[in-house]
Structure formats: structure tokens, C-alpha cells
Amino acid sequence: MSKRIDVKDLNVYYGSFLAVEGVNINIEAKSVTAFIGPSGCGKSTFLRTLNRMHEVLPGARVEGEVLLDGDNLYGPGVDPVTVRTQVGMVFQRPNPFPTMSIRDNVLAGVKLNNKKISKGAADALVEKSLRGANLWNEVKDRLEKPGSGLSGGQQQRLCIARAIAVEPQVILMDEPCSALDPISTLAVEDLINELKDEYTVVIVTHNMQQAARVSDKTAFFNIAGTGKPGKLIEFADTTTIFNNPSQKATEDYVSGRFG
Amino acid sequence: MTVTAPVARKRSALTKGQLPAFAPYVVLAVALVLGAAILALIGFNAFGWGLVSAILFTIGLVGWSAAVEGGRKANDKLATCLIVGSFLVALLPLISVIWTVLVNGIPGIITPGFLTTSMNGVTGALDNKSVDDGTKVLGGVYHALLGTVQITLLATVISVPVGLLTAIYLVEYGNDRALARAITFFVDVMTGIPSIVAGLFSAAFFFAVVGPGTKTGAVAAVALSVLMIPVVVRSSEEMLKIVPNELREAAYALGVRKWRTILKVVIPTAISGIASGVTLAIARVIGETAPILVTAGFATTINNNVFGGWMASLPTFIYTQILNPTSPSNPDPSSQRAWGAALVLIILVMLLNLGARLIARIFAPKAGR
Helix, strand or coil: CCCCEEEEEEEEEECCEEEEEEEEEEECCCCEEEEECCCCCCHHHHHHHCCCCHHHCCCEEEEEEEEECCEECCCCCCCHHHHHHHEEEECCCCCCCCCCEHHHHHCHHHHCCCCCCCHHHHHHHHHHHHHHCCCHHHHCCCCCCEHHHCCHHHHHHHHHHHHHHCCCCEEEEECCCCCCCHHHHHHHHHHHHHHCCCCEEEEECCCHHHHHHHCCEEEEEEECCCCCCEEEEEEEEHHHHHHCCCCHHHHHHHCCCCC | CCCCCCCCCCCCCCCCCCCCCCHHHHHHHHHHHHHHHHHHHHCCCHHHHHHHHHHHHHHHHHHHHHHHCCHHHHHHHHHHHHHHHHHHHHHHHHHHHHHHHHHHHHHHHCCCCCCCCCCCCCCHHHHHHHHHHCCCCCCCCHHHHHHHHHHHHHHHHHHHHHHHHHHHHHHHHCCCCHHHHHHHHHHHHHHCCCHHHHHHHHHHHHHHHCCCCCCCHHHHHHHHHHHHHHHHHHHHHHHHHCCCHHHHHHHHHCCCCHHHHHHHHHHHHHHHHHHHHHHHHHHHHHCCCHHHHHHHCCCCCCCCCCCCCCCCCHHHHHHHHHHCCCCCCCCHHHHHHHHHHHHHHHHHHHHHHHHHHHHHHHHCCCCCC
8 A cells, every 4th residue: 555656857836936956756665765955945845746735835836747656646637636645744733623623633534525434434444543643542532632632742643643544655744743842753753664564655854863763765955055946966775875975965964064 | 959159138239219019099199189179279070080180190100200210110101191091081982872871771671561562553642641641651672673683684694605705715716816806905995885875775776676665674684785795704804814724735635625625624713703703794784774774764563574565673763763753742752762772782782792702612623631
């Protein structure tokens, strides 16, 4: 239950502004890929093109191909909603739905789409998803309480549970730990390690130690200057990127000389 | 355990002179006495006493503070005095209105049958008799209350869908397009339409479509909805705008369609604000008089049909009772009924506002562990 992603010559625009230029990348199924790079280099922008969330913003568009197991996400007639059911996303700030209970938050993907689900199946899905997100033991006694009452780290894991409840092929995470404390970060990182047994995980992070800890492969993005497009500089095994990068800019970045 | 070095006690170098805590009360007492003395010279009245005392109090307190505490504290006290003064000035008319309506309205409202009878069959002769014999004033506001409720309800039923859908278009689909900007502009223009113009529009519209002289509750409801729609659009728009974009993106990322996201995530999140906005819009139009006079006329009998026949409402009831008393020679019973109706109207608006708060609380996203 996971698919690979291949990106060919992808240019990403905001209106007429070219934000990310010429990205070619192959992301293996059942692996964790980390995107690192300085702020504003287009990591998050690029990540959002992988499930067509980019075009939610007015004027945003892309050129090029993103292939999910060979199917072009940007092919003619492709419904972005179908893409998003296959490629789930977890955001930087935990964003559980404030009007819903913990249980309803997990079931949001099902209920909001008005799919019929029996109570037994719903209970099983809630437990499976919450267990998958390492949250079950903490919330099993208060499933009917609002999700906004949880701590930040718990809310983020609730959002992950919500994302895996729709059983996607790929999970995208946009700096999922940047608003969390070290303990919650550890919980989420452990979770990412478990998730890669079943899903393809792509994570954007500013924390290079985190990239080193959780990812199999790492992509380094950089930007030449303000107003210039971001580019993929180097993509290789995480150990290679951190120990023996081929590009000077990568070495400077991972060794802390800039960024 | 940490050990702190003992610090020798001395007068703090960080403080300046301070007024004693009782200073404002002393100045107030002096100002009141002085004010009374000054007013006694030119002829005493309560309003002048309050005004002169307030000015004396401000001068006294600020002057004393400037002498003891320095300029900054004195400026602070001056600003406090001005703000409290403005607050009291703003509060005076409100209290005065409520007091007047209560005093004049309670005799009307406690008359048996006031809320349960109409003005059907109540003639000037009966009013004259009640004044001469001291018996109870006959007639009531039941028909007007019923009319107000029906007209307002119909206006709400018209305005809320139109207004809410407009707001949804503006926030979710408008994208600052020419159409969205035009709508925003015209909604702003509609907010400023005088209510009588809305009434004339509705009357002219129904005269043209249904037939000359069409005056029913529905015509009034259309007139009121012209006034209500811009308020509903504005308040709903603001409420939808403050729904965090993250929630929309969260729903999209789960593969939820846009219209379902709006229906199931955006509106439920904003519903408390929308509901209280709608209630305030109702409160805004429920007291309209002019548009109802030209659209629903004024009836003295109970009319249960919004779509046929003239209909009374509380504001027009008050207007006619005061302007054309049922008994021209003895206007007191009519004026008692008018004040009673005014009190009923104020209570209705107050209940609506309380209802808005209650709705906001019931629908508000619940926090808690």
C-alpha cells in the first residue's frame, strides 16, 4: 500500500513568479525522504505540488510531470481530489477540526466525504489509525472530547492519525515537528519510522539532525538569492548527504557554514 | 538551595511621591461640596451640580497629582477622568431611555389582556369611558406582536440564505474577481440605504408585479430583507474570513471536495458568529417603522396571513397610537398602550440579543480536556 513518486522537470509558479525550477527526483516506495534547505528555497512549495495542494492558492500553477507509480498527477482530466485521497498531508501547525471530537477528527476523511460506514467499522478504523499514530493509549478514554483540548504534540499525532485513516499511498509532512517540544518530536519521529513500513513518507524539515535520524534519502534545496527560483541541488542517501556530499553548497549547509 | 545576600531596607530609589489611596475620594467629596456651593449661588439643579463637580474633581485630582507625583501620573489621571466622563455621558441617554420606557410602559403591559387582545372593536368611546370611570384600558398589542414576529420571521427566511450564500461566494469563490468586488461595493451601498427607500422600493415592486395597492406582511418582509441582507452578508463574511485557512487545507488534504469542506468544516466553525450576526441583523430591523407603514399599512385586527391583507407591527402600532389616538379627546389610554408596546419591543430586542449570545455559546467550538 504505497507508491513511488517520480518528478520530471517540474517548474512551480506563483502567478508569473518562478518559485522552484527544474526539479527531477525519484522517491522510492516505502522509504522516508527528507527535504532540507534554507528558508524560502521552495521545499514546502515543492512538497505541496506532490498532492496538488499548491494550486489551492490563487494564481499558483506548475509545469512538468509528477508521476505516482507512472500516473501523471497533472495529466488532463485528473481530479485533484482523487490525488489527495492517495497522497495525504500533515501540516506544520497541528490543525485538528475545532468543531469535532477526537473520534470525529480521525473519521473526518470518511465522514466529510459522506461515505457510509458502520459503527463497528468506524470504531475499528479509529482504533487502528490512533494506534498507528501512537496516540491510542493517551486518548482512548476521551474519544468524544474535542481534539483542540489535546497538547500540541498529541494534536499533531491526531492529524497524522487523521491522514492515515483515509489510507493514502504517500504521506507528505511539512515540518511536522517545528511547533513541538523535544519529547513530542521524538514521538512523531518514532512514528515516522513505523510509518515507512507501510507508506511512502516525504518530510520537509529545518532540523538537519531530524533529517539524519529519520530519513533514508535526503534532498537538499537551495536558492541563489532573493527573487531567484529554488533548485534541487543534490539528492542522495542521507549518509552521503551528511558525510560525503558531492556539492560544495550541500557541504556548507550541512556543516552549518550557512543557512 | 540558593543563598541570597540580605539587602538593607531603605526608601526605594525607584519611586517618586505617591498620592494616598484615599485621594480620589477626598477630592470627590470636596468637589461635590464646592459644586453644590457654586450652584447654590446661581440656582441649584442636579445636572449642573454633576457637571460642575466633575470639572472640579478633574482639576483638583490632576492638579494634586501634578504637584506630588509629577507630570506623567497627572496626564494619566487626566486621561482616566476624560474617559470615565465620556463613558458616563454615553451611558446617560441609555439609562434615561430605559427608565422612561419602563416607567411609562409598565402600566400598559400589566393591564390584563394587553398581550392577548387586539385593537379590534376598541373605539374612542370605550377609551373615554375608561378614563371617566377609571376602569382598565381595553385593547392590546397581540395583533401587532403577531405581525412583527411574522414579518421579521419571513424577512429572516428571505435574507439569511441570500446573505449567507453571498458571503460564501465572496470569501470562498470570489478571489477578488470583478464580480466579487462589485458585490462588495453594492453591499456597502445597500448598508447605507435609508429604510424608507427600501420600503418604497418594495411597495413599488409589488405594485408593479402583483397590482396597485398591494399591502401585505410579505411586502414589508421584502422591504426589511433589503435592509437585512447587507448586514447578514457583512457579518457572515467577516466570520467566514476568520476561519483559519489551515482548516480548509486540512480538509482538502484529506480528499474532501470544496463544497463539502465549506459545508462541513468552514460553516460549522463559523456558525456561532454567523448566528449571532443574523440575530443582531434581526434586532436591527425589528424596530423599523417607516418601511412597514408604506408596505403593510396598519391594521387593528389580528391577521394570521402574511401574504394577504394589512398587517400591524409594534413600531407602526406605537406610531399610530401616538399620532392618531383612538379617542382624540382622551389620548391617555392610547399613549399608555403605545408605551406598553414600546416596552414589549425593547424586551423583544433584548431577548434576541440574549438569544444571540446563547446561540454563540452553544455553537462555539468546545475546548476542554
